[in-house]
Amino acid sequence: MTRPIEAVVAEAQRQLEITGRLDVAAIALANPEHSDELRRILPAMLALHEERRWRESENRSRAFALNLFGALTAQAASTSQAAPASQGSQALQGSQASQGSQTLQRAPHGAEMTPTLGTLFTRDREETGLSLDEQARRAGLTPQALAALSKDPTPVKGLDNATIKQLAGRVGASFAPLLKEIRRLGSLGSLATSRAMVFTRDRENSTDEERVELLRKVQEASRQKPPEDR
Amino acid sequence: MGQIASLTDEALLHAALSGAQEAWTELVERYHGKGMRIIRRQIGDPYLAEDIMQNLWSTLVAAVRRQPPDSFAALFYTLVKRRLIDELRRKGRSREAAILDGGEVDSEGEAHSLLEQQPADTPDPLAEAVRTDEGRILQEGLERLPDHYRRTLEARLLQGRSNKETARLLVDEGLVPGETVAEKRVENYYYRGLVELRRQLDALGYDFRGGART
Numbered sequence: 001m002t003r004p005i006e007a008v009v010a011e012a013q014r015q016l017e018i019t020g021r022l023d024v025a026a027i028a029l030a031n032p033e034h035s036d037e038l039r040r041i042l043p044a045m046l047a048l049h050e051e052r053r054w055r056e057s058e059n060r061s062r063a064f065a066l067n068l069f070g071a072l073t074a075q076a077a078s079t080s081q082a083a084p085a086s087q088g089s090q091a092l093q094g095s096q097a098s099q100g101s102q103t104l105q106r107a108p109h110g111a112e113m114t115p116t117l118g119t120l121f122t123r124d125r126e127e128t129g130l131s132l133d134e135q136a137r138r139a140g141l142t143p144q145a146l147a148a149l150s151k152d153p154t155p156v157k158g159l160d161n162a163t164i165k166q167l168a169g170r171v172g173a174s175f176a177p178l179l180k181e182i183r184r185l186g187s188l189g190s191l192a193t194s195r196a197m198v199f200t201r202d203r204e205n206s207t208d209e210e211r212v213e214l215l216r217k218v219q220e221a222s223r224q225k226p227p228e229d230r
Numbered sequence: 231m232g233q234i235a236s237l238t239d240e241a242l243l244h245a246a247l248s249g250a251q252e253a254w255t256e257l258v259e260r261y262h263g264k265g266m267r268i269i270r271r272q273i274g275d276p277y278l279a280e281d282i283m284q285n286l287w288s289t290l291v292a293a294v295r296r297q298p299p300d301s302f303a304a305l306f307y308t309l310v311k312r313r314l315i316d317e318l319r320r321k322g323r324s325r326e327a328a329i330l331d332g333g334e335v336d337s338e339g340e341a342h343s344l345l346e347q348q349p350a351d352t353p354d355p356l357a358e359a360v361r362t363d364e365g366r367i368l369q370e371g372l373e374r375l376p377d378h379y380r381r382t383l384e385a386r387l388l389q390g391r392s393n394k395e396t397a398r399l400l401v402d403e404g405l406v407p408g409e410t411v412a413e414k415r416v417e418n419y420y421y422r423g424l425v426e427l428r429r430q431l432d433a434l435g436y437d438f439r440g441g442a443r444t
Contacts, residue, residue, distance in 0.1 A: 048427075
């Protein structure tokens with residue numbers, strides 16, 4: 001006895017809801033009297049079912065993106081504040097102030113600092129112990145360009161891509177590697193001066209040498225590609 | 231809300247970084263759907279696409295916290311492209327990855343918006359994705375149906391409602407006469423709706439993959 005096609009389609013729908021799958025060819029074969037029409041309309045059913053999965057995925061990932069607002073503002077809020085020092089919130093400042101003649105001048109506890117490009121590049125070289133040639137090689141710059149950058153008085157704060165492009169032209173560097181290096185050093189700069197300290201364990205008991213070593217390890221790690229870019 | 235909608239992407243980002251949550255919401259709403267449509271064209275798995283988008287937004291947030299970009303759109307689409315290239319290479323689709331990888335970023339390291347791409351007759355999968363949006367075509371096909379067919383398909387297939395719930399909904403929304411509708415009639419609307427939808431989708435040039443699903 002021939003089943004009404006509505007019943008076949010309803011059963012196919014139930015199968016799709018339960019298993020998430022639908023074998024159009026098998027259903028058409030099992031119902032030869034409706035074969036042609038089933039081969040036409042069941043793909044439309046599948047298309048809508050698939051569309052639902054896409055919409056649900058889009059909604060979930062949208063909700064995830066919206067919830068990133070907290071992460072977006074957390075660091076920005078913590079680095080913009082000049083909060084008074086509290087017990088255990090010592091910066092790494094004093095331990096490095098004695099290194100090198102052109103090291104970023106460490107301001108007294110609680111003060112804001114406005115590094116220049118020159119101090120960023122110089123501090124990085126001094127704190128990692130790299131030669132100018134090696135630092136240039138790792139950054140993808142020429143030693144001549146790096147030497148010029150190490151004396152550059154341009155403030156880091158508010159630096160935009162257009163200024164970096166001009167700087168690249170002035171020192172004879174390529175824009176892309178220069179931009180990448182400035183961003184890397186800039187993030188390290190804010191890390192070292194931020195009141196939101198990364199190094200929390202045993203801070204009160206660690207020595208200056210231990211804190212310097214830990215900072216060196218952080219800088220080395222920053223030179224590696226982040227997991228999301230691998 | 232109208233004021234928010236008139237702001238540039240960069241102004242919205244600045245406001246969001248300063249703590250304005252509605253600015254961040256507006257940015258996400260502007261770009262999330264576009265990113266999903268582009269990824270959908272290349273990645274057939276919605277759950278994988280979901281992972282890609284979540285990873286993309288996490289990366290974007292980390293990037294804008296370090297350095298707000300000159301162009302939010304350029305950063306967003308560069309990240310979309312990068313994720314797609316990674317995924318295509320992972321799947322062994324190196325030719326498509328090479329097409330995506332070529333010509334999108336100039337020698338100065340500047341990324342260009344995918345919406346500024348060449349016309350669709352060029353072999354650019356990303357431009358093609360923007361142009362041919364499967365979800366949009368499906369929605370257009372649905373909207374061409376009589377209301378009671380459209381609502382039945384939406385309720386049963388897009389919302390996962392039962393025949394009984396769909397019957398109730400059709401009555402509540404005034405799409406059928408009377409105070410009740412038999413579930414058998416819902417089955418009939420469902421079948422006829424699919425027949426008509428198939429006809430409309432064919433007219434719209436929808437690309438059916440159909441067949442057995444694995």
